[in-house]
Amino acid sequence: MNLRTLIGLGGIAGIALAALVGTAPAQAHNAFVSSTPVAGSVVTEQPGLFVITTSDALLDLGLDSSRTYLQVRGPGAAQLYYGDGCATVDGASITMPVQLGEPGEYTVAWGVVSADGHPITSADPGASDIAFTWQPADGQELGGGYSAPPTCGEAPAEGETPAPDESAAPAAPAAPAETATSTPAADTDEASTAAADILWIGAGLGVLVLAAAVILLVARSRTRSADGADTASGPGDPPVAP
Structure with missing residues (x-):
């Protein structure tokens, strides 16, 4: 030879x-790209729909998934939650309808799942919640908040929907369900990968x-x-x- x-x-x-x-x-995980409202912005009109966009398509686990979420909360010491808890996957984005309440500083915590099954949240190293300022213009209708993160398709329990002007003892923000516990499905996805x-x-x-x-x-x-x-x-x- x-x-x-x-x-x-x-x-x-x-x-x-x-x-x-x-x-x-491909095993690359998704990365945060943009949000609506934009981080650090001053919002004067109801956004209507909150959006988190990532770098690639997301895994759609359904509206009742605890690993796909948007949690909008604020303002002041008695943090209230806004929105219906129904985060919808749309390609590389998740969306949720929200009507903001009293003026002030708001934050958006979020969680998504990459197509390969890897969960990504705003609490991960290098990521952060989206913070913005709500300064409603004249004529803007204000929404009511909840003392606990709302669950999609479930009416809040009695006492979990205080009016914006009610006084309430400061409560620590509830941790997203995705970061509090891991599910067997997540373990299976990561093991398969x-x-x-x-x-x-x-x-x-x-x-x-x-x-x-x-x-x-x-x-x-x-x-x-x-x-x-x-x-x-x-x-x-x-x-x-x-």
Whole structure:
């Protein structure tokens, strides 16, 4: 087997490895892109629909999923929650209708699930809640808030819908359900992703090992052929014709 054949075998192995890498599923997680309202903005008219947009398509787990959420709360010490709790997945975004209440500082906590099953929230390192200022213009209708995050499709319990002008003892904001506990579904998704990564890495290593074995066998064959030719001719004998 000559050098040209050896190079050809190495090229075939390289093409096979490139094909494996090219067909491997993408494992990049989504990243925050934008929000409505914009962080740091001053809002003077009811936004109507709050939006969080990410870098790629999201996994739609249904309106009753605790891992996909928008929580709008504020203002003042007695933080109230606004909206109906129904965060809808729309491609790379989630949306929820909201009617803001009294003027002041508001924040939006959010959580989504990437298409690969990886959950992402505003509480993650490097992320943050969306903060904005509500300064309603004349004629804007104000909404009522809830003392606890609303659940989609469920009416608030009695006593959880105080009027904006009622006094209430300050309450610590409730942590999003997604960050408080992990669900078996999340564990299963992450385990499946890890297993897929291992399979693709193993396949790539297998191609490399096979290519190395072929190259080694060819090199040994060429060495033995050369040694045999030298032994057959012997010292002082005329060179053996190729």
